[in-house]
Structure formats: structure tokens, C-alpha cells
Amino acid sequence: MENIDVVIIGGGPAGLAAALAAHDEGVSVAILERDHELGGILQQCIHNGFGLRYFKEELTGPEYAQRFINKIKESKINIFLNIMVMQITSEKVITTINPKNGVVHFKAKSIVLGMGCRERTRGAINIPGTRPAGIFPAGQAQRFINIEGYFPGKRVLILGSGDIGMIMARRCMMEGIKVVAVAEVLPYPSGLKRNQVQCLDDYGIPLYLRHTIIDIRGKERVEGVTIAGIDEKWRPIPGTEKTWDVDTILFSVGLIPENELSSNAGCKIASNGGPEVDEFLQTTVPGIFAAGNVLQVHDLVDFVTFEATRAGINAAKYAKDELTIKKDQKEVVYVKPGSDVGYVVPERICGIKNSKEPYGIEFSFRVKNPRQNIIAEIISKGKIIFKRKQKFVLPSEMIHLKVKLNPEDVGEEITINIIEQDSSINVIEKEMLEGS
Amino acid sequence: MDEKASNEVNEKEIICVICPNSCRLRVSQDPKTKEINVEGNLCPRGKKYGISEYSNPVRMLITTMRVEKGKLPVIPVRSTEAIPKSLLIEAVKVVNDTHCLAPIKMGDILIDNILNTKISVIASRDIDVKN
Structure with a gap:
């Protein structure tokens, strides 16, 4: 069993900031990350627009991550990569598994949850049609193109006009992947105007508001897609159908905080899908803190950094027995x-x-x-x-x-x-x- | 975007993206004086954006480049400043035709003076050599 003051679950933007903040408080810190490198989702968000609040300059996602990674490497923070956290208990014993050492336990004085979120999938939103290959969450396709270096397909329709969907539309067009349209169920685009102009309008990609997919064709691979306008009760309106031959459909339909570990540890989960926290970002389990997208899905990484810095400081104070309010939480x-x-x-x-x-x-x-x-x-x-x-x-x-x-x-x-x-x-x- | 020229005034509608007001700007150029006129903006920043977007729209070049002997097959890259929008697709092709060799550090110049713009393409992150 490894004894560490503060253990950070996840090496994305929240974990990196929490680890540095806790380390600055003079406690021992470890980051447990399941991927082969630190940085989390920032590594695939290669576009710019990050860091305006925190660094006062405009960076790409990988640059934002690299600045934190460089600081972490200079510090005494223990980095564990390729390690999967299987369980966290309310006593703060963490069970992990990795290909080299098998099962390894950690005992922490306090924990910061920084597992981020995962994408909502086609299956979660009841889209009719066949179930062939070629249907991806937009973020997964982003990882394929930007990190692993291959294309998800050649002709794409995107459902959902969130920022990831629109940014992926531009990224596809830039690489010669044709985006036939973006469809959105809401009456307004759900991402930023800037992205609508620079990602869709710049490339002449049509945006169909109040539309959804009513059919997907294809047996082995996607062959085509049909969208239709919807009424105020979200029912398809006959006569408004539009059909394209496509080999790929991307879903950008929301993010869900990833909290299986948190709820198994006994943390109460709030209505937004993240753990319920107090003003110290402490969950309902004393000594377990949460920050970043695992707590609430953010739109700017800078605010993840600010939030996780607070969680890291409070977790370190808890480990040092300096957090003013810890056990006596009666007058809530x-x-x-x-x-x-x-x-x-x-x-x-x-x-x-x-x-x-x-x-x-x-x-x-x-x-x-x-x-x-x-x-x-x-x-x-x-x-x-x-x-x-x-x-x-x-x-x-x-x-x-x-x-x-x-x-x-x-x-x-x-x-x-x-x-x-x-x-x-x-x-x-x-x-x-x-x-x- | 459609950039049709009419005989008298070359008017374009541009949506300002500076703030959430999202003003619909009508931007035109006087054929004689060459002066650019912006209407529909609520503030001076909109006028500035309208003029720049009308006369010389620019965008950051953001894409990936193939890496040889790297831990990962591609590296994210960006231009050091925004390049003319009209050169964007051509610039992506130049990047796609270029390969770089690991190890690479964030900020390393991977292409100097792309398409004679005096703008460089740099690495967005470190990539180590594959063991």
C-alpha cells in the first residue's frame, strides 16, 4: 500500500491544476491517470481560444496542457500513467490496476476527483435507424483525427451544434472530409456565435435548426442519413425530410460527468450529474473533493483551472488537518x-x-x-x-x-x-x- | 462566404463575433474613394471588425502534421499569427505534405514563412521519440 497525502484521480486540466495547488501547500501528491500521458481532453482540442482568462493569452489546448505538464515535471509530484482506478472507498483507499504491477492500493489522507466527463452517445437519445459502423461521438472522432492521425470517414453529417460539433465540422472540412450539414434540435445554435461563423459559415456548411435525425441507413457501414424538422413537441414534421449519402455520423449531443467512482465511494450525486459539494468543493464524503467536468461541465478550461486550484488547496489543508470546517457540518x-x-x-x-x-x-x-x-x-x-x-x-x-x-x-x-x-x-x- | 461584386457598391453582410450582441454588419466600399463603410454596429469594435473582416479576413492555421519516429503519429501545430483566410486551405496542404522528426518541443518552428506570408508554423506540444 502506498501512503500519499493527496491523491488526484485523473491527469486532465482539473487534475493538473489541483496537483500543483496541493503540492504548493507542502504535502505529498500523486496523480493517477489512465492514459499514457497527462493533459486529458486538452490534447485533442488542437484549436485555439484557451487560456485568455488564466494566462491572458490565446493558446491551443495542447499548449495549455503542456505549460502545466512542464511545471508538474519540475515538481515532486508523483505521476502514475496507464493506471486505472477501480475503486475508491470512503476511508480513502484507492484500488488501481496497471499492466506492469497488477493491482496496487493507495491510501490517501484526501482525494481530488478529476475524472472529467464522457460524451452522450447515439444510444442515449433514441435515434431510429440501423446500427452500422461509422457512428461516433464527435469527441471520439476528434481524438481519431488529432491524436491518432486517421479519418473517421469521407462524408459526414453532424447532429448537435455545440462547440465540439461545430469545431469538428471545420476540422473535417480542412482535412478534405465533406460535412454535408449540421442538424440541431434546439431553435438556436447551442455553441458560440464565433464558432458558428468561423466553423460553419466560413465553409458554407448548412445548419438546420429544429431538426433531428429520423433515419440512418446501412448494414455494415453507414450509407445514408435522413433528417427532418420537428414541431414544438419534438415530433418530425412530414414533408421536411432531407436525405444525404454519408459514411459517417457524428453526435455532439452533450457531456455527462463521469461519477461511477464517486458514487461507489459514497458521494451523493446532485441533479446535474456531479457530486454534491460544499463551498470547499468537498463532496458529502469528508476528505473527498471534486473539480472540473466531473463536478459540472464547463465551457472554458480556464475556469476548470481556477476551480481545481481551490479543490487542490482545500484537499491539502484537509490532509494537514487545517481545513476549518471538516466534520461539524450541522449548520448547513x-x-x-x-x-x-x-x-x-x-x-x-x-x-x-x-x-x-x-x-x-x-x-x-x-x-x-x-x-x-x-x-x-x-x-x-x-x-x-x-x-x-x-x-x-x-x-x-x-x-x-x-x-x-x-x-x-x-x-x-x-x-x-x-x-x-x-x-x-x-x-x-x-x-x-x-x-x- | 459569398463575395459577389456588384457594379456600384460591393456590400457584404458580416456577423460580428466580438461580443454576444452579434451585430449584423452591412459593410461596403465606395468604388471611388475606396473608403469602407460599416453599418449596423453597436460599438466601435464592431466597426473595426467589419473593416478587417471585409478587407482582409484572417484566421489562425490550426491542424496536425505527420511525425516520424514519434510516440504519436501526428503533432498539433498552429501558425504564429493569423493568416489570410484565402490561403488557409492551401496552407493546410503544405502542412500535410511536410513531415517532422521526433523529438519535438512545444514552440519548435516546423515550417518557416509558409506560403511567403512571413508567418511560421510551430508545434503545439512536445512529442518524444518512440521507445
């Missing part, structure tokens, strides 16, 4: 998603009730619908205790609220709402909003 305040809010992280706050001064908390959440001119407000004991104006909110863009709340304003629970800006707000309130 629960955080509820209110109107038009999908979920909120953290789901509970442990330290505010015992705090003698305004208590700093960082919330992140997503809205359910695209809206304009809104107010994000925090409500407790029937009163508004914080509000902030925002011009645009989109389901694809995570919202971050860094607030300081007065302990006496907070009851047993607090709610975060998204509401319309009221034109009748009085002048004082307006000034308060402008200033916040």
Missing part, C-alpha cells in the same frame, strides 16, 4: 436553483452560519434558456440579499457569482433566480446594480 445552508436556473454549485454552504463576518462564496450555475437584460438575484428568508444585472445569458455560458453574504441575512436555504430587469426599479436600486 442549502442552495436551490430558482427560476430559469438549471443547477448551482456548490449545493450547500457549511461555514457561513458560524462566520462572524461577511462570508465569501463563489457560485457557478447555468440558465435554462437564452435571455437578455436579466438580473441574477440571491434570495434568503424571503429577501433579496444580492443582485447583479447582466445583458446576456446563454445556457452554453456558465455564470460565475463571487459574493460576500452576511450570515444574519441567511436562513436555512438560499435560492438563485434569473428574472427580467424591471424598468420600474427605483434610482437607488439602479445605482446599487450599476455599482455591483
